[in-house]
Amino acid sequence: MTGWNTSDIPDLRGRTAVVTGANSGIGYVTARELARKGARVVLACRSQTRGAEAEDRLASEVPGALVEFVRLDLGDLESVREFAVTYERGYDRLDLLVNNAGVMALPYGRTADGFETQFGVNHLGHFALTGLLLPALLGTPGARVVTLSSFVHALANIDIRDLNSERRYRSWTAYGRSKTANLLFTHELARRLATIGSEAVAAAAHPGYASTNLQTAGPKLAGRKGVERGAEIANRVFGQSAEAGALPTLYAATAPGVLPDSFTGPSFAMWRGSPAKSWRAGWTLNDLAGERLWAASEELTGVTYDALKV
Numbered sequence: 214m215t216g217w218n219t220s221d222i223p224d225l226r227g228r229t230a231v232v233t234g235a236n237s238g239i240g241y242v243t244a245r246e247l248a249r250k251g252a253r254v255v256l257a258c259r260s261q262t263r264g265a266e267a268e269d270r271l272a273s274e275v276p277g278a279l280v281e282f283v284r285l286d287l288g289d290l291e292s293v294r295e296f297a298v299t300y301e302r303g304y305d306r307l308d309l310l311v312n313n314a315g316v317m318a319l320p321y322g323r324t325a326d327g328f329e330t331q332f333g334v335n336h337l338g339h340f341a342l343t344g345l346l347l348p349a350l351l352g353t354p355g356a357r358v359v360t361l362s363s364f365v366h367a368l369a370n371i372d373i374r375d376l377n378s379e380r381r382y383r384s385w386t387a388y389g390r391s392k393t394a395n396l397l398f399t400h401e402l403a404r405r406l407a408t409i410g411s412e413a414v415a416a417a418a419h420p421g422y423a424s425t426n427l428q429t430a431g432p433k434l435a436g437r438k439g440v441e442r443g444a445e446i447a448n449r450v451f452g453q454s455a456e457a458g459a460l461p462t463l464y465a466a467t468a469p470g471v472l473p474d475s476f477t478g479p480s481f482a483m484w485r486g487s488p489a490k491s492w493r494a495g496w497t498l499n500d501l502a503g504e505r506l507w508a509a510s511e512e513l514t515g516v517t518y519d520a521l522k523v
Contacts, residue, residue, distance in 0.1 A: 216487050217460065217464055217468065217487050217488050218460065218487065219246050219249075219460070219463065221468070222246060222247075222249075222250045222463060222467045223250070223467060223469070224250060224251055225247060225250040225251045225252035225308075225467065226250075226251035226252075227251075228251075228252045228253070228306075228308040228309065229252065229253045229254075229255070229304055229306050229307055229308050229309070229353075230244075230247050230252045230253070230254050230255070230307075230308060230309035230310075230311065230466075231254075231255045231257055231300070231307065231309070231310050231311065231346070232244040232247070232254060232255070232256060232257060232311040232313055233257045233258075233285060233287065233311065233312055233313050233314035233339070233342070234257075234258065234259075234313045234314025234315065235254075235256035235257060235258055235264075235267060235313070236256065236258040236260065236263040236264050236266070236267035237263070237267070238455045238458075239313060239361075239420050239455050239458050239459045239462065240311075240313040240314060241267055241270075241271070241455070242455050242456050242458075242459035243311055243313060243459045243462050243463060243466070244256055244267075244271060244280070245271050245274060245275060245278075246459065246463055247309070247463075247466070247467075248271060248275050248278040248279065248280050249275050249278070250467075251279075252279070252308075252309070253279040253280075253281075253304075254271075254278070254279065254280045254281075255280075255281055255282075255283055255300070255304075256268055256271070256280060256281065256282040256283070257283055257284075257285035257296060257314075258282060258284065258285065258314075259284070259285065259286045259287070259288075259314075261284055264282040264283075264284060265282055267282065268280055268281065268282040283296060283299055283300070284296070285342070286325075287314055287333075287334045287338025287339065287342070288324035288325055288326075288330065288333055288334045288338060289324065289325035289326065290325070290326050290337075290338075290341055290514060290515070291325070292325075293338060293341045293342050293345065294341075294345060296342070296345075297342065297345035297346055300346065300349070301348075301349065304349070306349060306352065306353040307346055307349035307350050307352075307353050307356060308353050308355065308356055308357070309356065309357050309358075309359070309466050309467075310342075310343060310346060310350060310356075310357070310358045310359070311359050311361075311462060311466060312339040312342070312343065312358065312359065312360040312361060312395075313361050313462065314334070314338075314339075315334065315335045315361065315391075316330060316331055316334050316335065317331070317388050318331075318384040318385050318387075318388050319331060319384060320384065321378070321382045321384075324337075324338075328377055328513065329376075329377040329378045329379075329382070329387060331384075331387045331388050331390075331391045332376055332377060332378070332387065332390065332391050332394065333377075334391075335388075335391035335392065335394070335395060336391050336394035336395060336398065336510070337510060337513060337514055339360060339395070339398070340398060340510045340514060340516065341514040341516040343358055343402070344511075344514075344516040344517070344518050345516060347518060347520055347521070348520065350413055351411060351413060351520055354412065355412065355413075355414075356413045356414075357413065357414045357415075357416065357465075357466060357471070358399075358402065358413070358414070358415045358416070359416050359417070359418055359462060359465045359466045360395050360396075360398060360399050360415070360416075360417050360418075361395065361417070361418055361419060361420070361462060362392045362393075362395040362396045362399075362417050362418070362419050362476070363388075363389075363392040363419050363420075364419055364421070364478065364491070364492075365385070365388060365389050365392055366389055366392035366393045366395070366396055366493070366494060366497065367389070367494050368385060368386060368388070368389030369386045369387075369389035369390045369393060370390070370393055370494070370496045370502075371390050371393050371394055371397065371502065371506060372390065373502070373505050373506065373509065376390075376509060376513075378390070393494070393496065393497055394506060395417065396417055396476065396493060396494075396497035397497055397499070397502055397503045397506050398503075398506070398507070398510075399415050399416065399417040399474055399476075400474050400497060400498055400500075400503045401500075401503035401504060401506070401507045402415040403415040403416075403473035403474035404474075404500070404503070405518065405521040406473065406521065407473065408521070408523055409520070409521055409523060414471060414472070414473050415473055415474065416465045416471050416472070416473065416474065416475045416476075416477070417465070417474075417475070417476045417477070418461040418462045418464070418465040418476070418477045418478065418488075419461060419476070419477075419478045419491060420458030420459065420461060420462070420478070420479070421453060421458060421461075421478055421479035421486070422453065422458075453479070457479075458479075460479075460487060460488050461477040461478050461479060461488045461491075462477075463488075464477050464488035465477045465488075468488075474498075475490065476490070476491045476492075476493045477489070477490065477491060478491030479491075
């Protein structure tokens, strides 16, 4: 995969992709490059205004692109269910689900369903979405689910007794736990797909340090102007572009031979560079932890993966 770039993406005509958080940053670049190669792309975004603007922008950048915005709020399970119903009615296949959307290091808050925001949006929302779209994925030969994590997952393992960080909340610890949850979800999803003999691939990716609005959103919400300014400077000095940050996702989504439960990130110290196999903490490969998180997630969301039960 040395030197892999967007020119290596194969022809995607006839395939359909859903990209969450596709109105900006890595999600937008991912959606744009998939559309450029001929895929029909659904932009799954929370904001009606920003989603519609992204649809118009992408259509202007890629003339003839098959792209549609459909609203999705991962912090509201009712919205997730509405999205799934809309998708089922409008599309007959799903080749690629990119679980890209996320929030990072926010002040303590709760989703519409009462979950801690980072755990609720980054993990539970995507867990529910994937489960609800599972029939379309299983019905499409060669389907893939790519879930974005982060090298920051190394900050913290999940605490199965306190998934909503109610005992003690530290924003970066909660973020690390949500990114660990993304990897455990991928690990357990891959295992369950293999158990039923499905050829669908569940893989994970991370962008390294990409300069997007993700780094500044938390300080801005907390009213910490100095930290927000520091994040802006760090983005300019250390961050790679959203285009470069999207490459690991695009590789995991489209390259031939991507393995189940693989983790792709930048080649240079997990920070920047072309896509490469990435290091991950051992706790993200723990079968028991994956099973326990899965069971808790089904209970919390009410979404059960019945098609994967044997």
